[in-house]
Amino acid sequence: MGALKQRWTSEEEAALRAGVARHGVGNWRMILNDPELSSTLRYRSNVDLKDKWRNMNVIVTSSSARDRGRTSTRRTRAAPKNNDHSLALSTVTSDVDDEIVDVNPIPIASVPVEAWNTSKSKKSHSRLDNIIMEAIKNLNEPTGSHRTTIANYIEEQYWPPSDFDHLLSAKLKDLATSGKLLKVNRKYRIAPSSPRIEGRSPKMMLLEDVQGEPLKLGSDASRTLTRSQVDAELVRMATMTAEAAAAAAAHAVAEAEAIMAEAEAAAREAEAAEGEARAAQAFAEAAVLTLKNRNSAKLMAQA
């Protein structure tokens, strides 16, 4: 058969990175079983994953991490010792210069109880806010997620305090009224508005925010239709007829495609540079992957 060397695409690499970030190094089969990743990696075997991961790391250890491994000394942030694993972000922060990459088979983060405290919330971002946003984002349900689903997700990822459910309800309500979340039919989704950073190189933007909006791939402000509007349309789809929803979905997909292309360009650009640019590339690739999956979800929603 076509026994030609099948070179890895950036999508596949992104999927692999995301998979490693999610399930840890060595759990290749688990990565392949991941519903989000299995579609992109469907032509790869667990051995392929292993080999590819080895190759990618060989590159890092032999070329750049040889002298000053201090490449990833950024993103310090006196935050809790809790790794955010929203996308392939943990990969970004941890394995860039390390031969022994993250060994967290299950990304459980023990969050100190104080961190959950909502009493002195700064009105904008609290720890729980970010976790909720991340949960909704990762749950990736096109029509939004129920409170119980969100709670379930968070409980799997963290160790929330016993009164967590109460806190969550309050926070969700809070976020909904403040406009950061949209509540549609008892389901919550990310609100379509998010301030954009402009006039910077894609690399910079990608490296900037980790806590706010992981999928903020800049310069959509320059486009006529922004992602915000796409999201708004998605919300409207919930109350649309099938035809109208299909049209809106097609529109949304087209838009996502443009963003994906942009992310790919950013990834390419990052590739040229060294060190932290690598992190940016990984992030961009992960973003591309996520958008792709979102596309599938959107298409299914209208079927």
Added chain:
DNA sequence: TTAGGGTTACAG
């Protein structure tokens, strides 16, 4: 199934 050593294909 995985880790690691080895081999083949391809690019420079």
Added chain:
DNA sequence: CTGTAACCCTAA
């Protein structure tokens, strides 16, 4: 020819 990436083999 040399280095790299994809692929293969096998012990554990």
